[in-house]
Structure formats: C-alpha cells, structure tokens
Amino acid sequence: MKDVAKAAGVTTAAVSYAISGKRPISDETRKRVEQAIKELGYAPNMAARTLSSASRDSKLIGVVVPQTEGGGRLMFQNQFYSEILGSIELCARQKGYHVLISATDANESYLMLAKERNLDGIIVIGMYPDEFYQQMKKSQIPIVLIDSYCNDHYYHNVRIDDAYGSYLATRYVLENGHRDIAFFSGRIKENGVMKKRLAGYRDALLEYGVEFRDELVFEGDIDYKDGIESANRLMDSRNSVTAVVAAADILAIGAAKAFYERGVRVPDDISLMGFDDLEISQYLTPGLTTVKQEISLKGEKAVELLIRNINEPELTKQELILPVSLVERGSVKRAVPADNART
Amino acid sequence: MKDVAKAAGVTTAAVSYAISGKRPISDETRKRVEQAIKELGYAPNMAARTLSSASRDSKLIGVVVPQTEGGGRLMFQNQFYSEILGSIELCARQKGYHVLISATDANESYLMLAKERNLDGIIVIGMYPDEFYQQMKKSQIPIVLIDSYCNDHYYHNVRIDDAYGSYLATRYVLENGHRDIAFFSGRIKENGVMKKRLAGYRDALLEYGVEFRDELVFEGDIDYKDGIESANRLMDSRNSVTAVVAAADILAIGAAKAFYERGVRVPDDISLMGFDDLEISQYLTPGLTTVKQEISLKGEKAVELLIRNINEPELTKQELILPVSLVERGSVKRAVPADNART
DNA sequence: CTAGTGAATTTAATCGATTAACGTAATTTA
C-alpha cells in the first residue's frame, strides 16, 4: 500500500479512503490511486485489514461438514454435503466472502478456529452431539444450522419439512396400493432429521389405516453400505414387503444394489422410494422416485441468512423451511392386486 | 495475549516464546503461561501472526476446483472433486493447515486471493486454459497441480498414468472378444487427461490389430448429461458396437441410463467400461467395471508435496504418478461369437 | 573482586492496513 501511496503521491491514509470511499476524495486523487493500484497489481492484505481496528471482519465464513472415512475413502459423508458446499462457496464468493471448510468430528477445536481466524460466521451442516452446540454458542458469532433439529434458540435454522416430505413419499407408495412398506433410515435417536422422516412415514400409514410395525423399520448409518445391509436384513427376515421407503437416496441406492444382487427387481418385485433427490438419482436405472429438496437453495439461503446476521447482529433468530416435492421416476410401481411378491 | 501475559505476570514476548519455544523459557514461567492460556481460553490470532514479521505464514492453503452449474445445481463439477477435496481437507488439517476453497471459472481473480489471504500454497485440481497457469506463476507461491498436463516446469504435478489406465481398460474389453468399441470422452483438445486416455484406447486397439475409427469417438463435457448424449448419438448412428469404453465413470453412468431407456441392456447387449472408480460405481446395477484410481491418495499426496515445498522453497519440481488398476464388476461381458448385437 | 558468560526476560520496532483527530484552503452563510 505504501508503494501505491508513493506512486500516487499521497499517503496510505488517502489510498485507504480512496478505496473504501469512507471519506470524500477528489476525483483526481482517486484516479491517480486507481491507476497506481492497477500498475502495481496491488491487492489489500486481509490479515492487516482484519487486524486493524473497528471493522474487525475477515470476510471469511466457516463451514462445518461431517466427515467420515468410508472404506478407506476420506470424503464428505455423501454427495449431499458436496452439493450444499458447492452452492455455499459460490454464493458466498458472490457476496465477497470466502469459505473455510472444516470437516470435523465435532470436537471443540472448531471453536478455537473461529477465534484464530476471526471467522465472521459459521454454517453448520448436519447433526452433532448436544455438547457441540453448547460449545459453539460461546463463540458469540453468527451461526446458521442446516438440517439440524437442535432447538437451542441461539441458532438460525435452514431446513425442509422432513416429516411432510416423508409423509408425501409414503402416501405416494400407499396410493400405489402398497400396504406392506418398510422404512430404511439413519439412526433415529441421534438424528433429528431421521426422527422427523420416520414420523412422516408413520403419519401416512396412520392416515391410510395401516398398522405401524416396528420390525419394518431398519436403522443404520446413512451410507450406501447400510442401505445394502438393511435390504439384506429385510430379505432375510420373514416379512413380506412390497415397497421400501428410504429416508435418504443414498440408502435407496444401496438397497437397490442389494435387491439387484439377489435377483429382486425394482420396481417389478419391489417398489423403492428415496429422499433428497441427489443429482445421481435421476441417472439410476430405473430412475429413483424420490422427494426432491432443493439442495443448492439450502446452501444459498443459509449464506444469505448468515451474512444478514453478520451485518445485523441483533437479528432475531430465523427459521427457514424450504419446500419439498415429489418427483416420479421409475422405481415405484402399482402393487399387484394379488399380493404375492415374496421378498 | 496481553491478558495471558498479565495473568502469568510476564510480558507478551515471554508468552510468545513460551508458546513457540524459539527462546529458552524457565519451566516455571512456561507453566504459569500455559495455565493462564487454559484459564482464559486464549487462542492466538492468526491475522496478527500472519502480519507479524519474519514467519509470514498463514497456515492456509487454497484449493481451486472447477465449478459448473449443472441444471440449476451449483456444485463441484462431480463427485470426483468432492472426494479429492475431502481428503485434502483432512490431510491438511492433520498437518496444521486450513483449507480455503475456491470453485472458479479460472479468472485471474484467484491470484489476488492468494495475495490477499497470504496463502501458503495452492492446490489446483483439473485443467484450465493456458493463461490461467501463466497468471498463477506470478504469485510466486508453491503450487501443486492435480490431474493437469500443463507442462510448465514451474509446477509440481500429481496424477495417474492416464494413458496406461485407458490402455488397461481397452485391453480388457478386447480380451473379452470385443472389436467394435466406442470411446466416450471429454473435450480432447482442452483436456490433457482426456487426450491421454484417448491415446491409451488407441494404443490398445493398435496392439490388437483393430483399426481406430474416428466416428467411434464421442466427445462432450464430463457430466452425466453428455454421457447420455453420446450414447444416444451412438445408438442413432449406423455404427454397430458391442462395447463402450468411457473416459470417466460419470460418462459411463450417463450412458448406462441412456441404454436402459432404449431397452439396450448392459452388459448383455452392450458392454460398458468406466474410468475413475467413483464411490457410487460399485453400487450401480450392474456394478461398473472400471479403472480404479485412488482418489483420496491423490489429495493426500498433493497436500504432502505442497507442504514440503512450503517448508523447502528450493524443492525441485516433482511429478508424482499414482498407480491405477482394473476392477472387474458386472458391466463388461464376453462378446458373443456371432456378433449380431445391433446397437 | 571483577570481568565474562549464558539463561531468562523485557523493550521496542515491525508487519499492512484502518481511522480518529487534526490542519488547511476554499466555499458558504450570516
């Protein structure tokens, strides 16, 4: 900046004002400064800017993503997170922010990160243990939760109506004449999203006068493997079922694989319903009928909300519920009147 | 830090030395400092640390990922990038670095980012226009390229032997008796990886005395859509083909979908070979036979190399070629002797 | 007894910006 100032024949203060426009600067000086900036290829040093008094912002937002090691692969837990992360990055960049990612097992070290890097705000994707949320509050910075049912009033929330989505899915399957419907889900106890989706399934059954049966609910982690696992457990059991409602596309994909391996055809022998509408889901064979949520929109809204809260610290806590809709593809078929599908 | 110093009854300099250990500090003082740090929950301010003289490092590395808008979805171009990104983040964190992501259309603004944020190094995934590499050199910071065939000696490179991988794939298909083999790829001109993969396909054909036919090469973007597109173009053409070698799993997945829609069965009517071995590939129906590359390893090696270069600025430029291997699943089948498959 | 040595601290400059406070000159207002 000194060089720029010298080249423009002014002091650094004038340069700073010329850039920020926080004080009037003559057109002529401004032009000379802009000229010098261009010639010298000057880019302001964010570290200095952050450190320097008053403004205090780093234009950095942190994103916490669950990470697991799946079969030796280090990666974001699934495609779902990648999609959100992509949209967050783009949206943030358009608003002049950068994104620091931190896949995490939710240890308190993330809190230190927020302080260390002067994060302006944080977006937390997914569910974590309670203590995590307790810890995060201490940071005193704006935080937006995506897909969390943490009911702490401190946080903003962006999510969908999971129960309703699951209700839609189940109702659709019921409307297609199915009555013996299994539910594949993540860990109900730990995961509020899964709890809601189970509730939606239950509501739909109730509405159609179908008894809810505990043994038709298959829990596991939310990954391909446990989709397979659940499908195998289902097939090994004595339960005869004509349809599966999965609480996540990724589970449905795993299940489809397991059915395929055993010669059970989707949708002819068994109908399969997903949830999320990942990009891949439309390219499966058959295409996965599923509940669509606008994943990118989730990321965008979270960014917008976060930045609004950054600029408006007193903003009351918001809760954004994004729409879901059912998308029909080929994985659900009318139940045959004579219900003789042995699964 | 001042508070810590006061609490420990010393000056900030002593605290700094106690933390860094760059000067001898008495055990007693060190203990008092550590105690104070714990009590006050002190976390060093990276902005100040970065700004402050000499050390000059931000412990931040940037990752450039191609980003596209696919059908309204903002996301990382495909699952492949997500997997690498995940492994980069984890590996970097373990080594005390944080990751700043920047999906980009490769404009020069990324250069400014590097300066602004005092990035210690950058990992660039994928191929970009030449000018991008010219620009990046100016930043004068360590840069590792993943999957680039930019031959500028300024950069480190981490990649696989794409030609060999593709050769393996094609040879496998040939060994299964196929002779009319199409090749689905990305843009050959713009993308060095694709160029190499095409070369490997060509080499294998040559070795087996099969004529290379231009009309059997289908180019497009590397996404599901263009996999479908290529498959449709193939099926609409008069070419009778019994197998497809795709230069990316994502293309193979799209192709499989298109075949399915038209009632062409994989692998019975047509064999399909992928490349990359994305996580999803093993869960398709049938499982995709493909060339496996260790995607996570790519990320890890890139991080290791980058950090090594950060600590060792004079490090000569490295080129790391990671291994590939063929994984057999269900999408390739022996060609029927009487070649009557009309595709 | 005194200079020399080394360990443990402190002092103070520095990094690259921002910004309050202050100084001028030109313009407006009373």
Added chain:
DNA sequence: TAAATTACGTTAATCGATTAAATTCACTAG
C-alpha cells in the same frame, strides 16, 4: 467581512502477534 462549514489530506495511534536487541541476574573463572 467575519464566522462557520465543507472538502480533502496528513499525522499518528492502533489492532495482536513476532523477534532483534537490550537488559537483568546469577554464576563461574581468573
């Protein structure tokens, strides 16, 4: 015309660390 205001710049303090240089103190050696 004097006073007040405005426009445009400069000076210098500041943010929170690091670190070269100076200082203090205890101990040893001659």
